[in-house]
Amino acid sequence: MTDTTAPSLASLAVPECHIRETGLLPEHVTAFRRQGVLAVRGLLSPAELESVQEAAAGLIDDAWRTRSMHDTIWTLEPHEPDAAPVRIEYVMDKSPVMARLAGHPLLLRAMETLVGPNFIPTWDSMVFKTTAGAPRLAWHRDGQMYSDAVAVTGGGRVIDVGIYLDHAPEDNCVWAIPQSNYWEDEQVTETADRLNATEWDATGAVPAVMRPGDALLHNILTLHGAPAVVGKQRRVVYYEYRPGEVERQLGPHVPEYVGLKQQVLRACLEQRAASGEHRDEEPFEYRPVEQYRLWDESPAISGLRFPHEEYWRW
Amino acid sequence: MTDTTAPSLASLAVPECHIRETGLLPEHVTAFRRQGVLAVRGLLSPAELESVQEAAAGLIDDAWRTRSMHDTIWTLEPHEPDAAPVRIEYVMDKSPVMARLAGHPLLLRAMETLVGPNFIPTWDSMVFKTTAGAPRLAWHRDGQMYSDAVAVTGGGRVIDVGIYLDHAPEDNCVWAIPQSNYWEDEQVTETADRLNATEWDATGAVPAVMRPGDALLHNILTLHGAPAVVGKQRRVVYYEYRPGEVERQLGPHVPEYVGLKQQVLRACLEQRAASGEHRDEEPFEYRPVEQYRLWDESPAISGLRFPHEEYWRW
Ligand code: NI
Ligand code: NI
Numbered sequence: 001m002t003d004t005t006a007p008s009l010a011s012l013a014v015p016e017c018h019i020r021e022t023g024l025l026p027e028h029v030t031a032f033r034r035q036g037v038l039a040v041r042g043l044l045s046p047a048e049l050e051s052v053q054e055a056a057a058g059l060i061d062d063a064w065r066t067r068s069m070h071d072t073i074w075t076l077e078p079h080e081p082d083a084a085p086v087r088i089e090y091v092m093d094k095s096p097v098m099a100r101l102a103g104h105p106l107l108l109r110a111m112e113t114l115v116g117p118n119f120i121p122t123w124d125s126m127v128f129k130t131t132a133g134a135p136r137l138a139w140h141r142d143g144q145m146y147s148d149a150v151a152v153t154g155g156g157r158v159i160d161v162g163i164y165l166d167h168a169p170e171d172n173c174v175w176a177i178p179q180s181n182y183w184e185d186e187q188v189t190e191t192a193d194r195l196n197a198t199e200w201d202a203t204g205a206v207p208a209v210m211r212p213g214d215a216l217l218h219n220i221l222t223l224h225g226a227p228a229v230v231g232k233q234r235r236v237v238y239y240e241y242r243p244g245e246v247e248r249q250l251g252p253h254v255p256e257y258v259g260l261k262q263q264v265l266r267a268c269l270e271q272r273a274a275s276g277e278h279r280d281e282e283p284f285e286y287r288p289v290e291q292y293r294l295w296d297e298s299p300a301i302s303g304l305r306f307p308h309e310e311y312w313r314w
Numbered sequence: 315m316t317d318t319t320a321p322s323l324a325s326l327a328v329p330e331c332h333i334r335e336t337g338l339l340p341e342h343v344t345a346f347r348r349q350g351v352l353a354v355r356g357l358l359s360p361a362e363l364e365s366v367q368e369a370a371a372g373l374i375d376d377a378w379r380t381r382s383m384h385d386t387i388w389t390l391e392p393h394e395p396d397a398a399p400v401r402i403e404y405v406m407d408k409s410p411v412m413a414r415l416a417g418h419p420l421l422l423r424a425m426e427t428l429v430g431p432n433f434i435p436t437w438d439s440m441v442f443k444t445t446a447g448a449p450r451l452a453w454h455r456d457g458q459m460y461s462d463a464v465a466v467t468g469g470g471r472v473i474d475v476g477i478y479l480d481h482a483p484e485d486n487c488v489w490a491i492p493q494s495n496y497w498e499d500e501q502v503t504e505t506a507d508r509l510n511a512t513e514w515d516a517t518g519a520v521p522a523v524m525r526p527g528d529a530l531l532h533n534i535l536t537l538h539g540a541p542a543v544v545g546k547q548r549r550v551v552y553y554e555y556r557p558g559e560v561e562r563q564l565g566p567h568v569p570e571y572v573g574l575k576q577q578v579l580r581a582c583l584e585q586r587a588a589s590g591e592h593r594d595e596e597p598f599e600y601r602p603v604e605q606y607r608l609w610d611e612s613p614a615i616s617g618l619r620f621p622h623e624e625y626w627r628w
Binding site: 290 | 337338339343344347427430462466468469493559560602604605606
């Protein structure tokens with residue numbers, strides 16, 4: 001047997017796909033599955049980026065103005081003087097621009113290739129750091145909800161897509177540990193505990209430096225974290241996708257959730273197609289298999305907000 | 315909501331990839347995941363086809379000559395006058411040509427893209443119909459070994475590759491039911507029972523017409539069968555692939571099997587590289603993630619034959 005040298009540090013950097021130049025190629029698919037992260041450069045056109053930035057600013061302004069806790073997470077109780085909003089849930093329902101963004105053809109084609117033809121949208125939110133600053137994001141995996149999680153989704157079929165509206169330079173970006181999507185639970189726990197024991201330790205991790213309009217894909221099993229930051233704005237829209245067949249057999253939501261969220265996806269596609277702004281693009285065509293064309297079997301929807309806690313299986 | 319019409323029959327034909335012209339594209343990945351089958355046209359060069367045909371003929375001649383049951387399945391007890399051999403196991407170990415075939419770069423690149431970077435070879439065999447004829451192959455799924463099988467591999471991460479050495483025309487080919495890889499157990503059982511109740515019923519199925527040198531990929535969950543045939547020779551080399559992380563967490567073999575079969579794969583790659591016949595091709599580079607580079611952790615191998623029954627987990 002020839003000796004095979006260990007991968008160099010360089011090979012562990014976040015792999016990149018310049019999606020408007022090449023599309024998502026087989027080598028991007030494998031790089032994402034291998035490393036657990038993929039930077040999709042230039043996903044949004046300048047015009048769409050501007051429109052999403054404006055919508056995001058509107059949602060954040062609403063939070064400050066209303067000081068509501070409805071679908072909004074604050075650093076402290078909203079009435080406290082230093083409180084700041086940091087996360088807003090169900091953004092597709094709150095902003096037609098966010099709904100149209102969820103119909104983005106390049107994004108959805110990438111999800112079809114990576115997640116499979118029956119993919120459905122699950123979580124949608126916006127996470128932001130205001131100039132008030134933000135504490136570190138401790139090292140974590142996003143979801144550990146399946147037993148034998150590495151077998152089910154180590155290869156990257158449950159994907160969190162972060163669409164960046166602002167620069168995320170090295171001192172204000174997410175860091176990820178490549179290939180940790182394949183780690184067993186004990187290694188994840190041991191590593192997270194060790195790294196989280198000091199204020200910021202990124203041993204073994206690589207920075208996901210992002211520009212406005214880029215998207216960072218991460219496998220929900222990839223260990224990631226972010227350093228504390230002061231005085232910088234950074235807004236990220238997060239859309240998560242899962243295979244319909246995994247959701248239906250294993251959850252975490254009830255089986256009916258699949259047909260409901262397929263209706264959400266189809267509504268987003270319709271709203272995008274109906275808007276004059278995206279006239280020149282080839283729309284994404286959603287084509288799950290017969291068995292998973294469930295939108296007509298579930299009650300018609302009247303909005304795009306499906307609170308997770310109303311649909312948990314357990 | 316706009317109405318979406320049901321897929322036409324045409325859209326349910328076996329999708330095709332002319333691999334030497336286009337490589338395996340994202341649309342082939344999605345077509346395979348959706349339909350559960352994919353015809354890879356012209357995988358073997360004429361020279362390699364000829365060499366594999368010769369090796370296959372040699373293995374079949376050996377079976378007839380020795381009338382041995384070692385790794386060989388016969389239609390009747392081998393000493394009976396009408397007995398014919400129909401299947402030989404562990405062909406990589408029995409023929410250097412079959413071992414080199416298992417190192418085929420286009421095949422392995424396709425497996426890396428479809429199964430993931432940690433793919434391992436599992437089963438290897440040759441199935442053949444001699445001019446003595448063959449009974450029908452009843453409708454079946456190849457493997458039902460995982461609970462929640464559709465969630466684990468409905469999308470096609472466990473793949474059976476049939477490399478055709480002879481023509482398989484419509485009256486002597488495998489038929490498959492597209493998208494049955496996503497069916498629940500009850501629908502599979504009900505359909506197989508119904509179709510198997512008469513001698514040959516292919517309702518809902520499509521023929522996988524193959525030419526020598528083509529490969530048929532099928533998801534192990536896809537329902538398939540074949541009509542009885544008389545007087546035609548048809549030889550198919552079957553190589554199966556699984557994700558290392560699925561094998562290691564869920565079986566069916568013991569965890570140590572992963573490192574052993576990775577050694578088999580690496581040996582096949584070395585043998586192919588060492589042979590003068592494939593001098594002009596770019597070899598496949600096997601690059602699983604750190605966690606799944608297990609070849610050095612398992613005992614060195616002295617052959618390519620790892621009998622399944624010695625490695626079952628249960
Ligand atoms: Ni996270
Ligand atoms: Ni079979």
